[in-house]
Amino acid sequence: MCRNIKTLFNFEPPATELEIRDASLQFVRKLSGFAVPSQANEAAFERAVEEVAAAARTLIAGLVTNAPPKDREVEARKARERSGRRFGGG
Template identity: 75%
Template sequence: MCRNIKTLFNFEPPATDAEIQASALQFVRKLSGFNRPSQANEAAFDRAVEEVAAAAHRLFASLHTHAPSRDRAVEAEKAKERSRLRFG
């Protein structure tokens, strides 16, 4: 799994369209192997990003959980602490 793709479900505040779009872009980049596609592949690449983002929106709309929403600031602090412990 690509390390740059973050969990977006069950956060307060909810994931923004920009965050979902960025994750979709990272996913398509990983699948295609292109950081930036050639002009010949640009339309297909952009279409794939839009389709993945749309699928993510549908997924989030259909998911249900009884777990309380996680706080973004708290989760960011936990990630910083894990990074500090791992890399010093």
């Protein structure tokens, strides 16, 4: 799994279209092995990003939970703390 793909479900405020697209782009990059596709592959690459983003929106909209929404700032702080412990920077 790409470490750059973040959890998008059950956050307040909800995931933005840009966050969904960015996660979809990272996923397609990982699958294809291309950071930037060639002109010959650009249309297929972009179509895949849009299809993955559509599937992600459908998934997020269909999921349910009884857990309270997570706070973005709190989760970001926890991630920084984990990173600091892991890499010794904080």
